[in-house]
Structures are given as structure tokens and as C-alpha cells.
Amino acid sequence: MKAIKIYLVLLLCCFSSIGFSQNDQKFSEANTLYNNGKYAEAIDKYESILDSKQHSAELYFNLGNANYKLNNIAPSIFYYEKALQLEPNDKDIQNNLAFAQNMTIDAIDKVPVVGFSRIINNVVNIYNTDTWAMIAIAGVLLFVIIFLAYHFSHTTTKKRIAFVTSVIALFIACFSVAMAFQKYSLNKKYNPAIVFSQESRVKTDPSATSEEVFRLHEGTKVQVIETYDDWKKIKISDNSTGWIPTKDIRLLKDF
Template identity: 55%
Template sequence: MKQILYILIALFSAGMFAQNQSLFEQGNQLYNQGKYAEAIEKYKAILETNNHSEALYFNLANAHYKLNHIAPSIFYYEKALKLAPEDQDIKNNLAFAKNMTIDAIDTIPDAGFSKVIKKITDIMSFDDWSKVAVASVIIFVLLILLYYFTYSTNKKRLAFITSNIFLFIAAISLLIAFHKYNLSQKDKPAIIFAQETVIKSEPNNRSQELFRLHEGTKVQILDTINQWREIKLADGKTGWIEKEDIKEL
């Protein structure tokens, strides 16, 4: 019975893949014909099957960009960049899309020790730092075993020094991995989708207006209260926005 179930699942998956591939090709054909709205519908039909890829998001963003849809184009470029952070085409097109936004927000640069930590942390992903930590621990254990079971003084000294080096590497890698994980947990970016929205001092319509934002601006979500989201801009400003005016990445 289980074998039949596995076969049915495999057949369903294969059929879904073939259908999505057909939709993707149809979307590309419509895009090349200049029928951008129709292409968007094809791409979105793929998303409804919970199929995600940087190519799909990239093409979807390109179609929105052609229609001057500022917020959706930036939103999908950002989604594509999350899956392919080193893709230069995505970065270039995202920069073009951001040029259409109204809000000019300065980014607070990292300085001093925090800048150094950020550069080191960004060298690898959380998974890669974790792998380095595990590999270093394994090497440390092997070197400790070599230290205890060898009789050569020189080999003992070399094994002791090298094992401590790998123990240090393991500890640092583990700390960086946890730091990167914590950063990723706090990272909740969103894009403003409202043409213009009012940012309030408190999560209610009666509170003071702090400033206004426009579509396409990227923010960080700090907190959630009912239908309100506390956001933070790249320049450090914070405030409350209605949930319907933004879309979380």
C-alpha cells in the first residue's frame, strides 16, 4: 500500500512540475510579446502551487517593472535576491526599480567594531559557519586522541597546539553562526505597497503623524499589534503603519 502511495505522489509531483514548466514557458512567451499583464498571471499561477525560484521571481519582477508597478517589482526582485544573493542581474534590476521610488532614505553606515563583525559574519551563511564549527570539533577530537596515543614528544606538542587552534576556530565559528542566526530571526523586511501611507507615533489612527512613506520603500518590521506594524527605516526612524499598506518579504 505504501509503495502505491509513493508512486502516486511521484506521479503527482512529476505532473505538477510539467504543468509549472509549461506555465513558465507560456509566461516567458507572453513577456517577449510585450503582454506583461498576461505574463504576470501565468507566473502567479505557478506561485499558487507553492513553487518558488529566483528565476520565477526575477521574471515576475521584470514584468511588473515593464508596467511601472513600483512596489511589486521591488518586492519580487527582493524575493529573487533572497534566493540568489550574489546574482548581479537581480541586483542591477533592483537598483533600476528603486530609482522609481519617491522616498530618499539615507542608510546609517556601520562603523568601528560592528562594521568588522558584520563583514566577518557575511563571509558565509549560517549553514556554512555551522559546518566549519562541526568540522573543527571533529578535527579537535582526532588531534586530542593523537595526543594521548602517540609517544613522540614532538608529535604530542604539535597535536596539543593544533588541537587548541581548531578548538578556538570551532568556538569562534559557533559564536558567529549563532550571531548570524539571531540576525536572520530579527530580519523582517517588508515593502510599502500603498501609493502613500501615514506613519503614526502609536498603533492607532488618533495618534500623531510622524512622516509619510510611498510605494516601493523597504522597511523592517519590529513589532505587531492587531492590524498595525511597527517599522524601522534604514536611517533609524521608527513608527507605526497599518498592516494593509505593506507586504512582508
């Protein structure tokens, strides 16, 4: 029985290796098509890799580049944004995304976050949720070790140093836990999407017969805050809200 299990695992590994090898070949072929100026064919080849559920920042970046060459505004921005989710500090992705965003029609003022909220958001966004959690665990472990050192110290000076250090470690642990929960909360609320419709009419209510609030055009980034049937309630960067047909947008968090 064990031999059969091992055989099945090895068989699955072989199929995975074959799949990765085929995708590497497709990726190479797509790059060749792109370099030869055959952007539409390159897009088809890149998307066939996505169909196999293999994702990478490089793949999304190249898809963005190919769509940008064809002046496909919404797809280019969409794929650059996807790439940026996987590699948030990549300068090439950031620069190309900025170029693509210059092709959009909508000029929406961004409401700045000011005061204490801005400070908290800046601190929270330094690390992701997992990193904040690891810092919290390290802080707790450090607190326990130093507290034990305090307990077994015999001199007043060593006890004082150990006590102060343990308090600092405990503070770091508690602060990191708070930041981890805050980051998790922000990630849960963060649900961006890109408008794919050439022009979409945003309504006051999730109904085609309701009053129009404003119009959005392809490539504009929105935040989805609610879903009702075939409608999404969205917010744009100036904090205006409204309902848009689900078919007019594509969610960025879907992989």
C-alpha cells in the same frame, strides 16, 4: 499493506511530476507572453505558478521584470528582493533591483554601521547559519582527532605540534558556534517588508488618530520590528521608527 504504501508513494510522485510539468509549461507560456510585450498577461501566468506553492529565483526575477516594464514600482522591487533572497549573489538581480529602486520617491539616508559592530556583521554574513554550524562540527572532529594524535605521540616535537593544532581547531569550533548563533539572531530580527501603498502615513502609535511621524511611498523597504492588531511597527534605514497599517506593506520573508 506494504504494497499499498508503495502504490501511494508512487501515486504522489506521479501527481508531483504532473504538477511540475504543468508549471514548466505555464512558465514557458509566461515567458512567451513577456517576450511578446504582453506583460500583464505574463504576470498573471507567473502568479498562477506561485499559487501552486512553487518558488524559484528565476520565477521571482521574471515577475520583477514584467512589473518593471509596467512601471509597477512596489511589485517589481518586491519580487526582485524575493529573488535576491534565494540567489543573493546574482548580479542580474542586483542590477535590476537597483534600477527599480531608482523609481522610488523616498530618499532616506542610511545610518552606517561602524567600528567593531561592522567588523562582526561582515564576518557573520560570510556564511549562513548552517554553514557556520558545519564548520563548528568539522572543528570539533578535527580537535578530537588531533588530540588523540597528541595523546599517542611519543616525541616531544610531535606532541607540541599536535597540541597547538588541536587548540587552533578548538578555537575555530568555538568561534564558528558563536558566529552561527549570531547569524541566527540576526536572521530572526531581520524582517523586511516593501511599502505597497502609494502613500502611507506612519504614526507615533498603532492608531489612526495618533500623530503622524512621516510618510512613506511605494517601493520603500522597511524593517518590521513589532506587530499590534492591524499595525506594524517599522524602522527605516535612518533608524526612524513608527507604526504603519499592515495592509500598506508586504513582508518579504513570507513564501
